[in-house]
Amino acid sequence: MAWLTLYLLNVLWAVAGTSTRAQSSCSVSPEQQPWVDGLQVLMENSVAKSDFTNPSILIAMNLVGTYNLEAQKILTNRLMAIDGADLTSGQLALTIMALTSSCRDPGSKVPILQKKMEKWEPSSPGAEGSAFYGPSLAILALCQKNSEATIPIAVRFAKTLMRESSLFSVDTAAVATLALTCMYNRIPVGSQENYRDLFGEVLKDLVDNIGLRIKADGIIGDIYSTGLAMQALSVTPEQPSTKWDCEKTLNMILNEIKQGKFQNPMSIAQILPSLKGKTYLDVPQVICGPDHEVPPTLTDYPSPIPTSASNITVTYTINNQLKGVDLLFNVSIEVSVRSGSVLLAVLEEAQRKNSMFKFETKMTSWGLMVSSINNIAENANHKTYWEFLSGKTPLNEGVAYYVPFNREHITANFTQY
Ligand code: B12
Missing domain, CATH: 2.170.130.30 (Ferric Hydroxamate Uptake Protein; Chain A, domain 1)
Structure with a gap:
């Protein structure tokens, strides 16, 4: 009898150990997955209802696997037709990443962005942090298209960030981290310059800055910056001095999702990749094929509380x-x-x-x-x-x-x- 009890206790311990390990890898558990699927469906269905062409939605759906092929087609075609010259560098960058994620050639949009960024300078010393959000997206997109040609632009950008990065919002620091991580990972082998030191040093400042905004409940900045921050912290070669508990952050975000805080399609586009273990760095690796994911059976995603008579x-x-x-x-x-x-x-x-x-x-x-x-x-x-x-x-x-x-x-x- 004692033997049996000991054996059962051992089995229980082993099962508990496995589940702890699985959770610490910070992914959404199968029981919670319907909430994430519900969000994705909400985001994809918003495409047909709006005339506004949002490249971030296409990036998110291609990264995580599209359910709604019609929405994917609408966005891809509309983005192909857009004239790059009319867009800001941030919008151009998102458009390039969106088309790349749909395995389409962004064509002249890349050299247009490259030229814009060659001329880029921060508007004034001590410029407000959000002025770097669009340019960070631009470095990220150019890095993915032609990292070697982007080095001089990224070096100038990194040197500017070195002076300013403590002023950044979490959103901006997160996108800048993704951009410089892309550059860091693609430094040409045998390069004599100290790019690794420069990008590494700036990345350390950026992630420390993000680390300081991790709240006790796991939210990083606010709930709407947490998705980008999670992407940044999960790919950066430099770890923040403040330790990050990914699982805590994920659980808190899932709670917010259940309370219906992610109704805005753009808020979903920015959180979804992190919930499915993807980041913007995965854009060039998306495999396109005729298949699409089988639409999930839906849970009731909380819809906005209807207005009442009072x-x-x-x-x-x-x-x-x-x-x-x-x-x-x-x-x-x-x-x-x-x-x-x-x-x-x-x-x-x-x-x-x-x-x-x-x-x-x-x-x-x-x-x-x-x-x-x-x-x-x-x-x-x-x-x-x-x-x-x-x-x-x-x-x-x-x-x-x-x-x-x-x-x-x-x-x-x-x-x-
Ligand atoms: C820069 C920025 C601003 C700048 C935009 C102007 C500029 N020229 O840079 C300023 C300071 C004006 C701004 C204002 C606000 N912002 Co803001 N902003 C951002 C930030 C950091 C980057 C946006 C960006 O450049 N995107 C890249 C470009 C390429 O895309 P875009 O679509 O062309 O960007 C435009 C829109 O994003 C728009 N915009 C910016 N903020 C907001 C907020 C709302 C509610 C709307 C509808 C549009 C909008 O302005 C951008 C430039 O034209 C984002 C962070 C993020 N995660 O997206 C927050 C963010 C979008 N802002 C946010 C908020 C809350 C606001 C305010 C409502 C804050 C407030 N208390 O007043 C106001 C808007 C009020 C209004 N008048 O309606 C939230 C939105 C969350 C949500 N669920 O809606 C974000 C996500 C920040 C966060 N993590 O909380 N913002």
């Missing part, structure tokens, strides 16, 4: 202390909207009640962005924009997704980045 009251303030001496304003209004409405409904109601609250939006990869309020418009050259806050805390979602609560005070503040 109303909530929100105080909405618009504030400009920046532009036009005789145009300065700080005005508040109280509006009542259906409980569960998105912030956009508050803005619309305020505009209906008082023409000072007139606003304009533009369509972007993350959805509608507020571009102008009371005739004061954002301006990229002046680095001005309308920032949204709840109380004093900046919102981490846009007006078309954020759901205000009763008695909340929302402010739109015209400010600079």
